[in-house]
Amino acid sequence: MRSLTMPLIVAALLVGCRDDPEPTPPDSGTQQQQDSGVAGDDAGVPGDDAGVAEDPLPSGPPVPQGPPNVPEFKPAFPGQTRVPAIQTKTPLQVTEIASGLRNPWAIAFLPDQRMLVTEKPTGSLYIVTQQGAKSPAVKGLPAVDARDQGGLLDVEVGPDYATSQLIYWTYSEPRQGGNGLAVARARLVDGASPRVENVQVIFRMMPTLDSTLHSGGRMVFTPDGKLFVTLGERSILAGRVQAQDVKSHLGKVVRIHPDGTVPQDNPYLNTPGAKPEIWSIGHRNVLSAALDSQNRLWTVEMGPQGGDEVNRPEAGKDYGWPTIGYGEEYSGAPIHQSTQAPGMEQPVYYWDPVIAPSGMTIYSGALFPEWRGNLFIGGLAAKALVRLMVRNDRVVGEEHLLKDLDSRIRDVVQGPEGALYLVTDATNGKVLKVTPR
Numbered sequence: 001m002r003s004l005t006m007p008l009i010v011a012a013l014l015v016g017c018r019d020d021p022e023p024t025p026p027d028s029g030t031q032q033q034q035d036s037g038v039a040g041d042d043a044g045v046p047g048d049d050a051g052v053a054e055d056p057l058p059s060g061p062p063v064p065q066g067p068p069n070v071p072e073f074k075p076a077f078p079g080q081t082r083v084p085a086i087q088t089k090t091p092l093q094v095t096e097i098a099s100g101l102r103n104p105w106a107i108a109f110l111p112d113q114r115m116l117v118t119e120k121p122t123g124s125l126y127i128v129t130q131q132g133a134k135s136p137a138v139k140g141l142p143a144v145d146a147r148d149q150g151g152l153l154d155v156e157v158g159p160d161y162a163t164s165q166l167i168y169w170t171y172s173e174p175r176q177g178g179n180g181l182a183v184a185r186a187r188l189v190d191g192a193s194p195r196v197e198n199v200q201v202i203f204r205m206m207p208t209l210d211s212t213l214h215s216g217g218r219m220v221f222t223p224d225g226k227l228f229v230t231l232g233e234r235s236i237l238a239g240r241v242q243a244q245d246v247k248s249h250l251g252k253v254v255r256i257h258p259d260g261t262v263p264q265d266n267p268y269l270n271t272p273g274a275k276p277e278i279w280s281i282g283h284r285n286v287l288s289a290a291l292d293s294q295n296r297l298w299t300v301e302m303g304p305q306g307g308d309e310v311n312r313p314e315a316g317k318d319y320g321w322p323t324i325g326y327g328e329e330y331s332g333a334p335i336h337q338s339t340q341a342p343g344m345e346q347p348v349y350y351w352d353p354v355i356a357p358s359g360m361t362i363y364s365g366a367l368f369p370e371w372r373g374n375l376f377i378g379g380l381a382a383k384a385l386v387r388l389m390v391r392n393d394r395v396v397g398e399e400h401l402l403k404d405l406d407s408r409i410r411d412v413v414q415g416p417e418g419a420l421y422l423v424t425d426a427t428n429g430k431v432l433k434v435t436p437r
């Protein structure tokens with residue numbers, strides 16, 4: 001275990017983050033975080049920022065970044081993009097917990113503070129201790145379609161794990177005619193040779209398409225026993241057009257019970273032909289999901305060039321894709337006629353150029369009082385841990401932390417003690433812990 005101490009000042013000298021999609025296609029898949037369990041704490045709501053409630057709003061220039069890709073699109077309200085840069089006061093320490101993980105995608109905490117860590121391309125799940133020891137790969141997981149952005153994605157520990165030992169994961173399921181995101185759960189049999197047993201697929205994104213992109217895949221449990229799953233629209237045109245179609249799961253956020261059944265208050269339950277699991281529509285590729293202290297869902301979706309978005313999806317609402325948005329095709333060709341339309345929601349915040357968002361957590365811990373209620377989002381293209389300060393459901397400050405690591409950050413999760421845990425997206429991927437120095 002190695003400690004790298006880093007004066008926080010780093011955060012200030014950053015490079016502008018251009019939209020450089022890196023390895024894979026358009027937007028190298030990303031992931032999100034998991035507030036497994038801790039989500040409901042009384043931490044600051046984004047919006048009421050417990051720790052710093054009386055501070056004046058930040059002012060000054062935004063985080064240094066390149067020129068916008070689509071300068072003709074203007075924000076719908078002040079503070080929808082490029083808010084003032086802020087700087088964390090607490091000096092940070094970054095500790096390397098583990099390395100040698102092949103493109104890890106997600107972390108989740110077991111009750112004893114060991115972590116479940118997924119590897120996207122290998123389809124392997126590991127148990128990693130706080131001392132960095134890695135178990136053999138957990139046996140019994142089904143095969144994944146690991147091409148491009150597919151593979152083994154998110155993992156969550158079930159809310160009733162103490163009695164059920166159930167864990168949940170998302171993956172690209174190989175199917176006749178292509179693939180699709182699936183959510184599975186199984187009982188984890190812990191020990192020297194861990195395995196899962198009684199694997200059940202509780203949700204399948206439909207229709208199956210032949211695409212290796214934009215599957216979404218983030219999960220978040222709610223304290224009232226539901227499970228949100230974020231989905232993507234597969235990138236290809238045949239999928240993109242379905243983001244507005246309630247007969248398709250593509251480009252949606254869905255809400256199910258942990259056994260896969262449909263909550264009876266889901267918004268499209270009485271719409272003829274609609275997929276009953278749908279919670280919200282009009283998304284591109286939602287890769288981040290977390291609950292705030294009021295247990296409201298926040299998401300970040302990978303936009304096109306110049307169009308990453310923070311949303312707060314509410315039941316039955318339409319988040320606009322592909323009709324409206326702030327970005328353009330990777331070719332530079334236009335996608336949207338307009339950034340606004342009646343009946344379509346505006347993002348809380350957007351980035352142009354993009355950060356290429358990944359996992360997210362909303363901080364509620366005790367180690368960093370100044371961070372309570374803030375959003376922390378892994379940045380792939382940005383190679384930063386992106387911090388957003390929120391007041392009254394608007395973003396009022398932005399910081400790009402850990403730029404000196406020069407690493408694509410794939411997931412960020414709050415640990416049980418209030419530290420932030422990250423995984424980096426690399427062939428030698430790492431688990432890192434961020435604490436006060």
Ligand SMILES: [Ca+2]
Nearest residue numbers: 309319320321
């Ligand atoms: Ca949108």
